[in-house]
Amino acid sequence: MKRFFLNIVFLILAINSVKSQTKTPDNLDKKWWKEAVVYQIYPRSFKDSNGDGIGDLKGIISKLDYLKSTGITAVWLNPIYESPNDDNGYDISNYREIMKDFGTMADFDLLLKEMHKRNIKLIMDLVVNHSSDENKWFQESRKSRTNKYRDYYYWWPAEKGTPPYRWSFFDVNSNAWKYDQQTNSYYLHYFSQKQPDLNWNNPKLREEIYSMMKFWLDKGIDGFRMDAFQFISKDPTFPELPKETTSNSQNMIKYYMHGAHLHEYIQEMNREVLSKYPNAMTVAEGAGDSAQEAMNFVDPARKELNIAYHFESVDVGKNILDYGLVKYKKMFEDYDTEFKDKGWLAIFLANHDQPRMVNKFGSDTPEFRELSSKMLSTFILTMRGTPFYYNGDELGMNNIKFDKIEDYNDVDTKNKYEHLKETGGDLKAFLEGQKQTSRENSRTPFQWNDTKNAGFTTGKPWLKVNPNYVSINEAAENKDPNSVLNYFRKLTKLRKENPVLVYGKFDLVDAENPDIFAYTRELNGEKLLIILNFTGKNTTLKSDLDLKKAELILSNYKEITQDFNLKPYESVIYKLK
Known part of the structure; x- marks a missing residue:
């Protein structure tokens, strides 16, 4: 009998030993910010509560039930701090007060309380490379x-x-x-002349910033997205730059980013602030121009930040096909290879500094807008990394394509136009290009319904509403089971219910295919295949994977043929047996 019980003990120990060598969802390095679906709100354009034409905090509060219904679990809020608004809030005159356009601190406190009541986290913008000149x-x-x-x-x-x-x-x-x-x-001033750069070489300045961060974290916010932080470390002697350099974004990034003390300052920030709030999400905007550089910000051993938000995924020029899908896939593969064992990435295709994702990565034609919007949403919600999703994209909102410079509010667009005007440049060509590339395209008011001003405001909106709001709006899409909005809800639900879409490994399929982005996600014997046609034509995936016993999970087409022949902008998710 004694030997029998000893054998049972040894058997249990052997089983536990095997289990300990196999990663399960329960012993993964689980974090709420890895599992989150982050929804970016541009407050000026989301919902106006008082008729002044500007979105505000009370407007956001009024739409929290809508946000909850979409399945998102966190909100990244663009700056709401006190500001003269030279650069739409990214010029901050007081880091501890709310911009009057948006409401009061009492409104903010209520917003935070109501969000947390709905289990929605709040991430705020941390803008500390520069302040306002009115600070x-x-x-x-x-x-x-x-x-x-x-x-x-x-x-x-x-x-x-x-x-x-x-x-x-x-x-x-x-x-x-x-x-x-x-x-x-x-x-x-690296940016507007009303945005003087802060001197991070001064320890007293750093102390002020750390104190301000604690002020917001003590209020209960759930983290920071760090704006332009890659520029905070500067050589105070300002050596001459090479004579051959010219004014372009590549050279600016090359000579402005990653100063000698950048990581030293971030590690100090971690020691002084972030380590005391271990559940806070920290998102590193512009984390270098390579996977290796990005890893330096989020390698847990370095004690800096926890999510790398890199720009290579949106720096593709006017559209994805001109850039090349094979090259694009290789970029994601390189990042995933670097991050497969440690660190964490953000996955996104749009934000307030980009045009609408359907214009850049899909098609906004009547025939393909909905299909390509759904396909792109499938990409964001099934890739390895934390999805960041821009407000309005869940409706398939697209570029407004302004015809006149007077319609623009953006300081960057207006300054470039004035420069061309002074130098005799082609103003018509510039405005035509802005229809595709201007960041103002993503800042038009949210389209709630088909009433005047899309239900955004009862007053005059600060920026024109896209005229297509009569057909593209939340109210109409909420009723339509096949809408872009309801497809987005299916995706957020799918991601929440399937840990493989969060923690599963990523492998490209048919990497050299110039039209299709396909990959598998695999975890503990469960394997999903995601196939995305990034073109407006029929095309075929080359793969040895067997679909005969595969289970269809989700597609953006009503009628599906279970094979590797894809229709225009088709997206399909299979569970492989």
């Missing part, structure tokens, strides 16, 4: 060279001569040094 820090800084806030910014005394040339992102061919007569000095 108290800068107002004091410019008063005298001995002011205690002077070194919160970068100043260059005029008696030293003209500072070494630097480009400005928003002021085309304009020096990023702005002369200020009050102290006979120049200040640095």
Whole structure:
């Protein structure tokens, strides 16, 4: 009998040993932010509650039940801090107050409470490469060279001569040094001249920022998306740049990003703030131009941030097919290879700085808008990484395509237009190009229904509403079981119910196919096949995978032929047996 019980014990130990060597959903490195579906809200354009034509916090509160119904689990909110609004809130005059356009701190507190009541997390933008020139820090800084806030910014005394040339992102061919007569000095602004760059070399400035971060985290927010943080470390001697360089985004990124102390500052931020809030999500915008560089920000051993939000996935020019789908797939494969064992990525195709995803990655024609919108949503919700989804894309909203410069509000577009006007450039061609590429296309008001101004406001909207709101709107799509919106709901539900779509490994299928993006996701013996036709033509996938016993999980077409021949913009998800 004793030997019998010993054998039972040894058998149990052997079984547990085998189990310990097999990863299951229960012993994965599970985090809420890996499983989240993040929905980006551009507050100025989401919902207006008081008729002034500007979206606000009370407007968002009124639509929280809608957000809950879509299946999203977290909201990334674009800046709502006090701001003169030169760059739509990315020029902050007070980091601890709410912009009057959006409401009050009491409104924010209610928003946070109501979101958490619905199990929706809140992620805020952290904009600390620069402030507004109307920020108290800068107002004091410019008063005298001995002011205690002077070194919160970068100043260059005029008696030293003209500072070494630097480009400005928003002021085309304009020096990023702005002369200020009050102290006979120049200040640095990588972006608008109303956005002076903060001097992170000053430990007192860093302490102010860490204190501000704690202020919001103590309120109960769930994390930060870190805007333009890749530029915070600068060489204060500002050495001359090579003479052959010109003003373009590639050179700006090459010479502005990843200063010598960047990771040192982020690790300090982690020690002083983030380590004390271990459940907070931190998203690294612009995390380098390679998978290896991105990993440096999110490798757990480095104690920095936890999600890399890289721009290569949207830096494809005017559209995906001109860029090349094979090249695009290779980029994702390279990132996944780097991140397969540690670190974590964001997956996205659109945000407030990009045109609508259906225009850039699909087709907004009447024939294919809905199909390609659903296909792109399938991509975002089934790839390995945390999906970031931009408001309005769940309706298939598309570019407004303004004809006149007067219709634009964006500082970047207006500055480029004025530069072309002054230099005799082709203004007509510029405006035509902006119809496809301008970030203003994604900022038009959310289309709630077919009433005046799409139900966004009872007043005059701050930016024109897309005229197609009469047919593309939330109210109509909510009633239609086959709508883009209800397809999105199916996808969020599918992702929540299938850990393989969160934690499963990723493998490309038919990598050299120029029309189809196909891949498998696999976890603990469960394997899904996702096939996406990125073109408006019939095309075929080459694969040895057997579909005879495969189970069809979801498709954007009503009628499905279970084979590898795909219709235009078709997306299909199979469970392989």
